[in-house]
Every structure is written in structure tokens, then in C-alpha cells.
Amino acid sequence: MPYFLIIISLTLIVLNTISLKKDKNSFKSILINKEESLQNYEVEIGKLRREMGETILDIQTEMEELKEKLSKLEYDIKKEEIVKDQYNIIDEESFINIEKEVNKNLEIHNEGIKAKNYEAVTDNKDDNRNSVKLEEIKKLIDKGMNEEEIAEVLHIGRGEMLLIKELYLK
Numbered sequence: 742m743p744y745f746l747i748i749i750s751l752t753l754i755v756l757n758t759i760s761l762k763k764d765k766n767s768f769k770s771i772l773i774n775k776e777e778s779l780q781n782y783e784v785e786i787g788k789l790r791r792e793m794g795e796t797i798l799d800i801q802t803e804m805e806e807l808k809e810k811l812s813k814l815e816y817d818i819k820k821e822e823i824v825k826d827q828y829n830i831i832d833e834e835s836f837i838n839i840e841k842e843v844n845k846n847l848e849i850h851n852e853g854i855k856a857k858n859y860e861a862v863t864d865n866k867d868d869n870r871n872s873v874k875l876e877e878i879k880k881l882i883d884k885g886m887n888e889e890e891i892a893e894v895l896h897i898g899r900g901e902m903l904l905i906k907e908l909y910l911k
Contacts, residue, residue, distance in 0.1 A: 877895060
């Protein structure tokens with residue numbers, strides 16, 4: 742039985758080699774015939790296809806690079822927004838603290854002014870002197886002088902001049 746299989750396989754190999762030698766339509770002969778029969782326009786079409794393929798490859802490469810750059814920019818923008826949000830939170834907290842400090846200072850300042858006003862009203866034993874200052878301040882205001890000029894002319898502090906103006910002239 743094994744001899745029978747060997748004889749059949751050898752017979753098939755010999756028959757196929759003989760048919761390939763006789764066959765004019767083998768791959769090699771078809772390739773040679775096609776190369777010989779190529780026309781000029783087919784050559785140009787081949788060149789155009791190659792150029793289009795290269796152009797498309799270049800475009801795809803550039804698109805990939807742009808995608809990478811875009812993703813990096815998006816990451817940077819998100820990172821910047823996070824930092825900005827953290828800064829705004831810190832800035833808001835600072836603003837609130839500053840506002841509290843300003844309010845405290847205003848309260849302290851207002852209490853000081855009230856105390857000075859009370860002392861000025863109760864401690865003024867010499868009403869003639871006050872009325873003279875009051876009259877002088879009225880005259881200087883009517884002349885168009887500002888608070889600093891009036892304080893310099895009367896040799897009094899600007900705060901005292903403003904206090905007198907607020908208390909008596911209104």
C-alpha cells in the first residue's frame with residue numbers, strides 16, 4: 742500500500758511539471774505580457790496613484806501630530822483652569838478677610854470720632870472761641886477755600902476743621 746501512494750504522488754508531480762512547461766498562461770508569462778503591453782496612460786495613472794498615496798500618508802501624519810498637539814493644549818487648559826479656580830478661591834478668602842479688617846477699622850475709627858465729638862462738645866468751655874472759629878470757617882468756605890487750606894490758615898488740624906464743619910455748619 743505505501744508503494745502505491747508513492748507511485749501516485751510521483752506521477753502527479755511529473756504530470757504537473759510537464760503541464761506547467763507547456764502552459765503559456767503561467768504567472769511569469771502573464772507578468773511579462775502585461776509589462777510589454779503597458780501603455781503610456783497606464784504608466785501615468787500609476788504615477789498619480791503613487792503620488793496620491795504619498796500625499797494621503799503625509800496628510801494622515803500631520804493629522805496625527807495635530808491631534809497630539811490638541812490633546813496637549815486641552816490638558817494645559819484644564820490644568821490652567823484648575824489653578825485659576827484655586828487662585829480665585831484663595832483670592833475670595835483674602836478679599837473676605839480684608840473686608841472684615843476694613844470693617845473693624847471703620848468701627849474703631851467711628852468710635853474714636855464719636856468719642857472726640859463728645860469730648861469736643863462737653864469740654865468746650867469757651868463758647869466764644871468756638872463761635873469765632875465757626876465764623877472764620879464759614880467765611881473761608883464762602884471764599885471757596887478747601888479743607889486743607891482752611892486748616893492751614895487757622896492753624897488747626899484738618900480733622901478738627903472737618904468736625905466743626907460737619908457739626909456746626911449743617
